[in-house]
Amino acid sequence: MTARYARRDLLRAGGAVGLTGLTGLAGYTISDAPDDPPVDVRGALYLPSRAYNTYQMWHGYDRSVIERDLEYATRLNLNAIRTWLSYEHWQESPEEHAAAISHFLSAADQRGIEVLFGLFEGVGVDATPKRLANRDPRTARAIRSPSLTIARNPEQWDEPKGFVRWFMDRYRSDDRLLAIEVMNEPGWRPAQKAFARGMFEAMQREAGAVPLTVGSTSLANDADYADWGSQLHQFHYNFPNNAGIYRRLLDEAEDVSKTTGKPAWLTEWQRTRSGSGFAAPISGAEWQPDYETLAPAIRKAGTGNFFWSLMVKPAYVLVQRRKGVLSGVFHEDGAVWDLGDARALKAMSGDRTFEGRERKEWPEWAAAANTRNDGQ
Secondary structure (H helix, E strand, O other), X not given: OOHHHHHHHXXXXXXXXXXXXXXXXXXXXXXXXXXXXXXXXXXXXXXXXXXXXXXXXXXXXXXXXXXXXXXXXXXXXXXXXXXXXXXXXXXXXXXXXXXXXXXXXXXXXXXXXXXXXXXXXXXXXXXXXXXXXXXXXXXXXXXXXXXXXXXXXXXXXXXXXXXXXXXHHHHOOOOOEEEEEEEEOOOOOHHHHHHHHHHHHHHHHOOOOOXXXXXXXXXXXXXXHHHHOOOOEEEEOOOOOOHHHHHHHHHHHHHHHHHHOOOEEEEEXXXXXXXXXXXXXXXXXXXXXXXXXXXXXXXXXXXXXXXXXXXXXXXXXXXHHOOOOXXXXXXXXXOEOOHHHHHHXXXXXXXXXXXXXXXXXXXXXXXXXXXXXXXX
């Protein structure tokens, strides 16, 4: 049995993977950190740089881009990737989608990376042909999948359930998968939440060895999904206003994990900001990545985590993009936005050495989205 399979067995057995106490963290930095054990699940959110929604990733699937980007992930010693499939692309061409999924899993596996695949997306706007194809960095949108029209009408759930069965038939016990997520952030909207529950029940009927989960906005939100039968906890917190908040959050996640016997993973995070949350004003250089502000706390806690995002790109959510927000570590040519960030992220593996080129410049192809007067 390899170490990779042993880890998954531990997760399924309900171990609180890598979660430790948070005492004594004040003033903690990477440079003076004790020799903490590696964080077990070290991941990134992934869409190719020039894909603004999951349909664009899979409809224009480029094997060379995927392999290049996953190779960048290995430079940070990442061992996990979180991304989503495209129900809309599957409707058009299930054979193409299947071939692309197969390649993605193989390319990740060859690099020691496990994949957390999501089936549906709760964030964004309903799909139209124009929205699916739009690659204008000023206006391109995340795509809610499926549309609210479908989510609100259970009589239209047969085809989405068919998508669930199609995927589960092929991958329910695939050892290249870390987990299967029914939907990212169903949130509090009743119709979307009801749809996600219906799809989760369809997943459960087809369940195999891979754990099933739901992309959750918070630990409070995740409590509902635990009642559905979710096998691991997820929580998101992208923009706290200080690292102390994060220490308390990670402490709470540890308590939840110990109580339920299930892992608790931070599956979206970015940086601190003076104003907390997506709607808060952005000051100074807060438009750019700064994973160093949170990575030491996450490393110290040992919490399995996925940062947003592997590739440098304009913000996924349009409200952030209109503020001129950029996220990510790697440019397409392999240069990094910030060497300190790269080292802080790699440090979660127990090795903070990272050599590379730093370039704090907006990608030329995304320059139209740079609305900041103080931007590079």
